[in-house]
Amino acid sequence: MRMKTLTLALATVAAVAIAPAALAQKKYDTGATDKEIKIGGISPYSGPASAYGNIGKAIQAYFDKVNAEGGVNGRKINFISVDDGYNPAKTVEQARKLVEQEEVLLLFNTLGTPPNSAIHKYMNAKKVPQLFVATGATKWGDPKNFPWTMGWQPNYQSESKNYVTHILETKPNGKIAILYQNDDYGKDYLEGFENALGDKAKSMIVAKISYEVTDPTVDSQMVSLKGSGADIFFNITTPKFAAQAIKKAAELGWKPVHYLNSVSSSVGTVLKPAGIENSMGIITAGYLKDPTDPQFQKGKEWDDWLAWMKKYNPNGDLKDNLNVFGYTVAQGLVQVLKQAGDNLTRENIMKQAAALNMTLPMLLPGVNVKTAADDFYPIEREQLMKFDGTTWQLFGKIYGR
Amino acid sequence: MEALLHQLFSGLANGIIYGSVALALVMIYQSTHHINFAQGEMATFSTFIAWALINEAGWSYWAAFFFTVAVSFAAGLVVQRVVLRPIEKAPVLTNVIVFIGLLLIFNALSGMLFDHTIKAFDSPFPSDSPLATVYFSAHQLGSAGVLLLVLLALFGFFRYTSVGLAMRAAAQNPDSARLVGIRVSWMLGLGWGLAAAIGAVAGMMVAPIVFLDPNMMAGILLYGFAGALLGGIDNPLGAVIGGLVVGVLENLLGAYVIGTELKLTVALVLIVGTLTLRPDGLFGKKVVTRV
Amino acid sequence: MKPLDKKWVWLWSALLLVALILLPFLVKNYRVFQINLVLVYAIAILGLNMLTGFNGQISLGHGAFYAFGAYSAAVLMDKLGVPYWATLPVAFGVCFVLGFLLGFPALRLAGHYLALATFALALAVPQLLKYKHIEHLTGGVQGIVLNKPTPPISFTFLDQPFSADRWLYFFSLAVAGIMFLMAWNILRGRVGRALIAVRDHPIAATAMGINLTMFKSLTFGVSAGITGVAGALGGIVVAFVSPDSFTVNLSIFLLVGVVVGGLASIPGAIFGGMFIQFVPNIADEISRSAPAAIYGVLLIGCMYLMPSGVMGGLNKLWVRLRTKTAG
Secondary structure, three states, X not given: OHHHHHHHHHHHHHHHHHHHHHHHHOEEXXXXXXXXXXXXXXXXXXXXXXXXXXXXXXXXXHHHHHHHOOOEOOEEEEEEEEEOOOOHHHHHHHHHHHHHHOOOOEEEOOEOHHHHHHHHHHHHHHOOOEEOOEOOOHHHOOOOOOOOEOOOOOOHHHHHHHHHHHHHHHOOOOOEEEEEEOOHHHHHHHHHHHHHHOOHHHHHEEEEEEEOXXXXXXXXXXXXXXXXXXXXXXXXXXXXXXHHHHHHHHHHOOXXXXXXXXXXXXXXXHHHHHOOHHHOOOEEEEOEOOOOOHHHOOHHHHHHHXXXXXXXXXXXXXOOOHHHHHHHHHHHHHHHHHXXXXXXXXXXXXXXXXXXXXXXXXXXXXXXXXXXXXXXXXXXXXXXXXXXXXXXXXXXXXXXX | OHHHHHHHHHHHHHHHHHHHHHHXXXXXXXXXXXXXXXXXXXXXXXXXXXXXXXXXXXXXXXXXXXXXXXXXXXXXXXXXHHHHHHXXXXXXXXXXXXXXXXXXXHHHHHHHHHOOOOEOOOOOOOOOOOOOOOOOOHHHHHHHHHHHHHHHHXXXXXXXXXXXXXXXXXXXXXXXXXXXXXXXXHHHXXXXXXXXXXXXXXXXXXXXXXXXOOOHHHHHHHHHHHHHHHHOOOOHHHHHHHHHHHHHHHHHHHHHHOOXXXXXXXXXXXXXXXXXXXXXXXXXXXXXXXX | OOOOOHHXXXXXXHHHHHHHHHHHHHOOHHHHHHHHHHHHHHHHHHHHHHHHHHOOOOOOOHHHHHHHHHHHHHHHHHHHOXXXXXXXXXXXXXXXXXXXXXXXXXXXXXXXXXXXXXXXXXXXXXXXXOOHHHHHHHXXXXXXXXXXXXXXXOOEEOOEEOOHHHHHHHHHHHHHHHHHHHHHHHHHOHHHHHHHHHHHOHHHHHHOOOOHHHXXXXXXXXXXXXXXXXXXXXXXXXXXXXXXXXXXXXXXXHHHHHHHHXXXXXXXXXXXXXXXXXXXXXXXXXXXXXXXXXXXXXXXHHHHXXXXXXXXXXXXXXXXXXXXXXX
């Protein structure tokens, strides 16, 4: 009799002791429940940057796959993605809607530097994670002042620096001409490039000319750049203008050493329209696998990506590297959520985001995702590659930490 | 010197593009006295149709070209009859807003049906033709030729055919035109059809140079608009010349005068300046109104 | 038909006032933010309406004045520490002068030509704002981030704290009230009649002794000034200005607002503001892949149903109701 009471007593004590601990393990902030995690996204589905809307679609498609396979730790991801037309005033409104009305747990992969700048202070004041923003501007990795914001891709200035290192190694007395888009992204690349050159900037850069997104062509700029007599060309343009620039350079008979920013390095959507013969020898930096590159079109990683595209993103273009970008960054977020487990508070999300150390299937071999409490730059490694007519041939060493 | 020539010819080449768009704008203006803000997007949409025919359905270039022009003509006619006829009597600005609505719809349709990534569009003029020079590619020369043909055809149409005459009458003085038996409404539709067709041609000439994407015409429309007004909104030849002037000016200003960073501001000042001196455009007719 | 009883007018006005005061406390902060934007756009549309609706000069470039107003406020607040409420008169002044100066060449241009010139202005503004030699003032492409003003008193009412957004609501309401009153005053007297005369019969108007030059330029100036105030207020409400916020789309949307609200109508501006603020959001919810197409369809539909704008439609309805009750 006594044994039974004792066992019962012990069991009760145990239950009482364990239960609050078990309950305490599940912690939620607004947007997270037992069943789902609400995540907000803002993309330019309309307007001048509408081409990048494909990233948002790819992310949605990846979350569809994750949900079909059971979700993350048993929870479905509810991705609410809205349009801001690349207008920062609209981004502010949409961010407030997602945070205050839809009550999402975090904002994910907001696209563009001006849109993200517009909500930078707000997100940090509200203490809502602004995670893995889709821009390479250098200012997103500042945990001391903005602990709730984190970038994702290698930042533009470090990419410029890699080109400068290569130039100084191979053509230290060369003359450089630069074409850049007259906005934050273009100027960020330019600044990184000029800073890396240091004193040599004045002597080596013989021409730097800008263009606006509203310009129909960059032909006039290319004519001027050729006329400067430069033998090195740094091409800071978005896909449409990159293709125009490559084509025009060939038409003008200008064959400088051509450095193309990674933003426009897609073989299928930039080099092919520009002309494969015209694109021979172009150098860029990369961290993602190009989906039109034969050397990557095999193996489990490729099969998985292809199967995902066919099943969940059937309207997506198989040549568009934005679909690789979306796939990869979505995987990054899923990893953060997995690591967070049942502690889905915003604070823990940022903590897990700052504790990443992994590789992802569609990253170039050798490139990893690594963060720490003082390192809010998840991907820093890049490698230079040269176009040989079919694929991007990697060469040299891997830059970055 | 060579660089200057390059900029000049490059400007002329751009000017041909602006001139084609200006021509389409003038076309609609002459028949309806409205400026069609949706012109650029309609042209882009037509070009996408041609692209799909050539690249997805495997048609030959010229088959796709003429088919697209015909379809665009029909579409322009339909848009006028269906969308614009109900508000024919409404104030000018109401029409303008509807044009803006059309602009948004066509632009969104292009993006939705054909995706936002840029596409290469074939040129019917082979790039290794003997006519090509360092200053002008074969395509640019070919486009100029096409534009000239269209201009001549329009000239002949308005001057020498009875339908052309009827259209001009309907635009100038709709009431009198009705009195002599001209079906004014159908003339408006015809005007739209022609403008849509010209727009399609312009789009197909432009796309090989600037690459095809839903926002292809956004920048070009402004310059086409400027060219049309500079040359005089009621003068087709003036529109083309206006387009050429704008193209050259844009290039020379950007390269030599002010740099690309203030190009738009200076272009604005020049346009306003010109219009201050010649308020009806360089070649426009002075409109005298009765008190 | 007896005219409306003064009693009823007072009663309805009082009720409206109470509703306006209670409104921000009945909805969430985010909605209050949206309502503030409606007020800002309404003021901007009022400015444009003065020029386009009442005076018949088409401007496709009023976004430029909005931008100049916003940047004036931002630079004053950020670089010179001027308090936010003081930036509004400065914005008015700056834009008034700019508009007045622009009025002179505008005189020589009619209809489409003026539209083109103002369109080119709207296009040039973002590039101008990014110009490197004034970057230290304007923040260049990065723009200027502002701090939201703190409310002067803090309290809680109906369970909602008196947040910055709610304070800005009352502030914007006051500014809108002042602007609307000013416009109404200007337009109902001789000036208003002169404006309309100039619009409809310019030659006859000159013959009657109206100094066309002065008039058109002043109208341009005041119109620009009002829109400039809206821009400054908008900058304060959003707490961020950048060149990309003021593209040509803004000018086009303001024109849309004028026509949808009702040309030559002061209260129409409120409906215009509501349209350009809320309809894009509605379009977004209907279709994510082509929200602009839905917006275009709604726009065209609006024009079919109400070719003279919302005020025109309401007027027609009012007339119908009155004739029904009279007969």
